[in-house]
Amino acid sequence: MRFHGFVAGAPGAGGPTPPRPHNPLYATALGPPVKVTVLVGSRSDLELAEKVRVRLTEFDVPCEVHVASAHRTPEKVERLVRDPSTDVFVAMAGLSAALPGVVAARTLKPVVGVPLHRGLGLDSLLSVVQMPPGIPVASVGLDASENAALLAVEILALAHPELIAKLERYRAKWREEPAPTAPAPP
Amino acid sequence: MRFHGFVAGAPGAGGPTPPRPHNPLYATALGPPVKVTVLVGSRSDLELAEKVRVRLTEFDVPCEVHVASAHRTPEKVERLVRDPSTDVFVAMAGLSAALPGVVAARTLKPVVGVPLHRGLGLDSLLSVVQMPPGIPVASVGLDASENAALLAVEILALAHPELIAKLERYRAKWREEPAPTAPAPP
Amino acid sequence: MRFHGFVAGAPGAGGPTPPRPHNPLYATALGPPVKVTVLVGSRSDLELAEKVRVRLTEFDVPCEVHVASAHRTPEKVERLVRDPSTDVFVAMAGLSAALPGVVAARTLKPVVGVPLHRGLGLDSLLSVVQMPPGIPVASVGLDASENAALLAVEILALAHPELIAKLERYRAKWREEPAPTAPAPP
Amino acid sequence: MRFHGFVAGAPGAGGPTPPRPHNPLYATALGPPVKVTVLVGSRSDLELAEKVRVRLTEFDVPCEVHVASAHRTPEKVERLVRDPSTDVFVAMAGLSAALPGVVAARTLKPVVGVPLHRGLGLDSLLSVVQMPPGIPVASVGLDASENAALLAVEILALAHPELIAKLERYRAKWREEPAPTAPAPP
């Protein structure tokens, strides 16, 4: 049985919250991560979302990318947020970037926010990171698709230890990048 | 019959959108403004919301103030947005101020956004004003409760001409403020 | 009879304000919107103003675009502001963007301000949005011509309900934009 | 005969511009400076305006301070700008500080702009300094009443050389301020 994590609506919106069974065997049932769901506010931002998916795929973490906007398609956002097979959400948006916060307000699962550098840069960055108390968003940097994917894997690795070795391999390789020393002086 | 202006949800969320009667007599039915609804994200910001209400009351414009948060109580926000007796919304929030945009995404009525100066100031200002295309928010300045009320009245006056004289009286009085000249040099 | 909304000058400037008839039948007389007037500070910014006009035309809202500058041609601004057939003003300017405020100081009709991204971006944005109390400007985002047009239509729709169905069609279409989901992983 | 410097209005606003006599003896007629006019946007900012006046008085430069707002009382601003006995204008305003630009658009005399630190600071500073080409404003720093007065005197001194010695005395005294050296180490 999986953690649905969806925040049930107000009493009048969809009936009372059903009782959630406290299954002591829950942890045992933890298998490989089911899915990271990436939401991106606009079709024109799909390229960066794809980078998240490609990187997650390299970690064998399934990933779905959806164009869904807090402003345009709140119902689609809500439907995606209710998906029980998602473990971690990544939400990417530019300008007044409400998407990460709107996702976070509707789930209790971790939400990684990626501010996109569209207008001033500072606009989306501050919109994503300066969330009011009660609704945490895990913000990474401007256009930081790579770090969004890695953060999702690190979070998943707590429950899915088979990811640990993959993270270690990634980082070992990553550490090798800055090897070169500049040529000797002429 | 009044303009409900609510943006119906996705097919699965609440049934199909009911057909909206195109009543040619609509305009004739325009009476005095029904209501301005002020939404403020946090109880601690009620004071500025009250200033909006007080000013609107002076214009004989009914006004309700609700603490409702895009993040905390999205259902309450949605319920308030569906209220057919509201003509104009005023949404006030600090930090990553998603409330005005969330309201604007769910209505076709004018939404006035008031960024509140809580964290850096620039955070809420940019969050309110830098909305993506398709969801207009009418932003006023930081903590600008006075201008939010006046803008709402100006918007209402297009349909409710009895407000015009009141606006003129307000402005005439307002124009008198800066009358004094500094005392003559010693 | 239409709402002229022009703010008459100080007593000594042009004679006493003429009495304004309070016509109880005003509301009944509301016909289709007469006009949105777009003022843009410089000839080089006409392209964005044109986008406002094109969008408004799609809503069958008449729109005039004028190059008129708060600094260069204050008299032209003033003459345009006095035009009784305008319902909503849209004022666009870059750098120290005084135009929206100057228009708002001379009318009681709604003024939508559009800061243009010319110098630092923050300069025009702050100039438009941080208006002093008493002179509301409805600011949209940097270069946000689309939202300026939509906000004008939303404001007009309060008095001109035939615009409601058009707004609903616009938004329904707009909501469809972000439909695509990224291709499945390889 | 003095330089009126007022920018005549559009043809319909006040009749044709009267011919300006080109008096070859103009320079000879230069007497002591007639006046610096300080305009401040709000009654609450009078204190800083008073500092300008006090400093100018110490230079024996007559100075008038008026509360006049580009937004509130444009006619008062216009009337003050037409005053032929003013040589230099000082315009002070906070937030979206349109006053210096509005004055500069209506005169050909030098206009010193003083951004006041009210909201974010950057708002008024950028509003005053980032003027579009064609309308120069001589901006000083945030709340810089002292420098506004000195700049006005320096400008006047070109035509009124009796001010030179006073400026030299001021600066000589001002240079003495930072004399002290910190006490010797214990």
Next chain:
Amino acid sequence: MRFHGFVAGAPGAGGPTPPRPHNPLYATALGPPVKVTVLVGSRSDLELAEKVRVRLTEFDVPCEVHVASAHRTPEKVERLVRDPSTDVFVAMAGLSAALPGVVAARTLKPVVGVPLHRGLGLDSLLSVVQMPPGIPVASVGLDASENAALLAVEILALAHPELIAKLERYRAKWREEPAPTAPAPP
């Protein structure tokens, strides 16, 4: 057996990385969360760190708070990072806030970064959030101790489902906060 997650040093720094056993029963061994370790750069910032601990304690999540600085006590930071009983790190720092990044560079476990508002605010915020690719930090807002604690709990809940009900109770209570509506107009 727990996930140590420590990034072993360069070959010459401490010997070769020991082989990490791939225990297929790892998931079964998941018990209650062991610990969240909060690192705060300076003694003067302990108050905000305490708030994180208090909130975590309410979720029955053990939490240790240490004053440890990336600049002052890098060895202490390193020692704390190697602690196998920590599941999630929270790193808080002001000014040029290097601590979260330094922690993240030495572990593969999730690191929550909290920029503290000390100098300009923007300094620590940008230092925490703008991490280079490869080292993800989950940034929350300025001084956002509450959201740091909640984000840690949400992350832990993926592996420790007994936290889910507690998160739901927290959010249910949190949602009740903005209930009051302003008093009716006088």
Next chain:
Amino acid sequence: MRFHGFVAGAPGAGGPTPPRPHNPLYATALGPPVKVTVLVGSRSDLELAEKVRVRLTEFDVPCEVHVASAHRTPEKVERLVRDPSTDVFVAMAGLSAALPGVVAARTLKPVVGVPLHRGLGLDSLLSVVQMPPGIPVASVGLDASENAALLAVEILALAHPELIAKLERYRAKWREEPAPTAPAPP
């Protein structure tokens, strides 16, 4: 006899300040403006300086442009500042733009500062405009060569009334720029 306006050095730097004759006929001696001296900090910024010169030449105001840097060639700056035939200085610099302030500290004549947009834009703008009290700089906007020239002419016109008609012709022409109205809707 002309106003030298140079601030004499410290006693040991160049001998005592010579007595300045107080010639009551000074004003009578005012002829056409002698010169505006433009100082630009770097050879790469000469293009903008040239624009100042070209515009001044159109006003028949002699203008010299010099590459002289507050940091590189302080002696050259000092020598140019002592030039008695200069009426107004224009100082242009980017980055940490000390040149306008250094000029202003060595003369009592008006100094127009032009921040150049090289690094962040805000750097030179704040460096030029935020002068400490006692040393006024008349700042114009980023790269605002046009306004620098106009401000210099306005200042000169106080003493050289033959410039007034030229300023009026300039502004009349300038006012005509924004004449066009966008084409009628299709």
Next chain:
Amino acid sequence: MRFHGFVAGAPGAGGPTPPRPHNPLYATALGPPVKVTVLVGSRSDLELAEKVRVRLTEFDVPCEVHVASAHRTPEKVERLVRDPSTDVFVAMAGLSAALPGVVAARTLKPVVGVPLHRGLGLDSLLSVVQMPPGIPVASVGLDASENAALLAVEILALAHPELIAKLERYRAKWREEPAPTAPAPP
């Protein structure tokens, strides 16, 4: 014989630069550091300068503090810069902080710049750090008197190795500051 490091003036300003003897024994002559000279732009900033002096005194590094302003007393600045007994300069200033750059332009010795947080903070910080190429200033943070003193000592220690042990003691003590761990949970 000590390194004077003064940048001789332009040929015409004070005669030709005297030949500088290249003494091969220079290094041998290195004794204890002679002096750090702290220049602070305004009397009101003496307190922070005093902190630099107190800290340097604890390192047995002689230190003189002078109020000397790039704008007010350039001759005093120049005289202090010529002082051959100074090894390192510390220059502190707020607003448009030209002092560090002016000192650096007149010496070849290291100049530590300390931006003071007076106006916006960003103004002095950018003025100090964004120096044009050719004139290096070693900027520390806003109001960072402690780091200014330490940086001066580190620089001096290259030539005065007796300072090394003192730096090590300072840092050892400094490293002990963040020892405490928060009390155990209740």
Next chain:
Amino acid sequence: MRFHGFVAGAPGAGGPTPPRPHNPLYATALGPPVKVTVLVGSRSDLELAEKVRVRLTEFDVPCEVHVASAHRTPEKVERLVRDPSTDVFVAMAGLSAALPGVVAARTLKPVVGVPLHRGLGLDSLLSVVQMPPGIPVASVGLDASENAALLAVEILALAHPELIAKLERYRAKWREEPAPTAPAPP
């Protein structure tokens, strides 16, 4: 014997600090500078690091450039910092630029920090310059490779007086750059 300057680790991290001999002849042993070590966080930033090396080579100061990242290869950074033959470090990084601070935390030798303009510019600038008290970094401007090299030479010149003449020649040449005066008016 040279100043190693490496900050020994905490007691438990690598054994007790070895006793440092206090050799009274240290100063006598000062020979030509051994080396400036430039650390750059990413391979893509090598070009600017090369500029530092080229300039230092012109001063006959040996220079090594290494790609070493505070986040990626902390052990490499640590190894380079322990190199006793380095006199001054130059650390260059973009975004959240932790490298200069991490180097400074591990040495007592002077560290020059160069913020690289990658994301917003302000991010790396604030990260480098706003160091907490106790860890001085000598920040130069954005991408200021030239000034980083010069500052290193100025620092070295205190102990290596043969550099003084080279600095004087550099500056003399540098002073000649801004010689040209703009062509005479047409």
